[in-house]
Amino acid sequence: MAEEKQKKKGGCLKWGAIIIGVLILFGACAAAMTGGGEDTGDTSSDSNEAETTETATEESTEEETEEATEEVVEEESPDAGIGEQLDVGAMSYTVNEVTTASQVGPSAFPTTANETYVVIDLTVTNNGNEAVTVDSTYFKMIIDGATFDADSAASMSANQNENGEITNSFFLENLNPGSTMSGKIVFDVSQANADNPEKALQVQEGIFGTNSGTINLQ
Template identity: 55%
Template sequence: MKKFFKIGCLGFIVLVAIIIVIAVASGGNDDSSKNTSSGGDSKQEAKKSSYTMGQEVKVGKMNYTVNDKSTADQVGPSSLPEKASQKFLVIDVKVKNNGNEAVMVDSSFFKLKRGGKTYEADAAASLSANQGEDGNITNSFMAQDLNPDSEMSGKVVFDVTPEIAEATDLQLQVQTGAFGTETELINLK
C-alpha cells in the first residue's frame, strides 16, 4: 500500500508540474478577444480595427506606427540575400517605448492576420531585411532592448503565398511584450 501511495503521489506531482508548464507557456491568461479555432469548416470573423497605416497605435506602454508595406522575392544585402520560399511581405514599423523600463522587442511581437488565420514573422528574413550592404544590422527587432522614451524603426518580414502578400484585408497584430497580454490590430491597406 505504501508503494502504491508513493507512486500515486509522484504521478500527481508530475501531472501538476505538466499543468503548470502548459499554463506558463501559454501566457497563463484567458484572452477572450483572441480568435480561436475549433477546427472543422467554421469561418471566423476578423476582429475589427479602426487603425490604419500611418496612425500611431498605443498598446499598453508601447506605441506602434506602420509606415509602409511592400512585397519582395528576397531581402537583405545583394551579396548574401535571404530568399523567400514563397513571397515576402515586408512591413516597415516604428516602435516607441513609453514605459519606465527597457523592453526587449522581437519579431515575435508582430503577427499577420487574415480572417481567422495567423501568420508568424520570419525572424531570419526580418534580420536580413534590416541589414545594409555594408553588413551592419540596425533595428532588427531581434531581441533588441528598447529603453524608455526611445523609439526604433525597422522591417518585419512574413514569408507567405503571393495571394496572401497581395491581399487587401490583412491586419498586423502588435503586442505589449513577449506574452502579448495586450494586443491591437492595424489594417494594412
C-alpha cells in the same frame, strides 16, 4: 280541546322550522361572503407576486444585457491604419510602409523567400518607465482569420545594409523608456495571401501579449 291543542302545537312547529331555515340561510350567505373575501385577497396577493416577479425578471435581463455589452466592449481590439499610431499599453506602434519582395537583404547575400515576402516597415516607441524587449516573434500577420508568424531570419536580413551592418534587427532588441526604433518585419506567405486586401498586423505589449491591437495593412 284536543284539536285546538294539536293545531297550536302544529303552528309552533311550523314557525320553528321557518326560523331554523332562515338562520341556516343567513349562515350560508355569511359563509359565502367570507369565502369570497378570502379569494379576493388571494387573487390580489397572487397579482402582486406576479408583478414583483416580472419586475425582477426585467431588471435581471437588463443587467445581463448591460454586462454582455460591457464584455463585448472589453474584448474589442483597437485598430489603426498605415501611417497611424496605435498605442498598446505603454507601447506605440506605427506602420510606415508595406511592400512585397522575392528577396531581402544586401545584394551580395540576399535572403530569398519560399513564396513571397510581405515587408512591413514600422516604428516602435517605449512610453513606459522600464526597458522592454522587442522581438519579431511579438508580431503576427492576420489574413482572413489565419495567423502567420514573422520570418526571424528574413527580418534580420531586411534590416541589414549593403555593408553587412544590422540596425534594429527586431531580434531581442532592448528598448529603453522614451526610446524609439524603426525597422522591418518580414513574413513569408503565398502570393494570394500577399495580395489579400484583408491583411492586418497584430502587435502586442511584452512577451505574453496580454495587451494587443491590430493595424490594417491596406
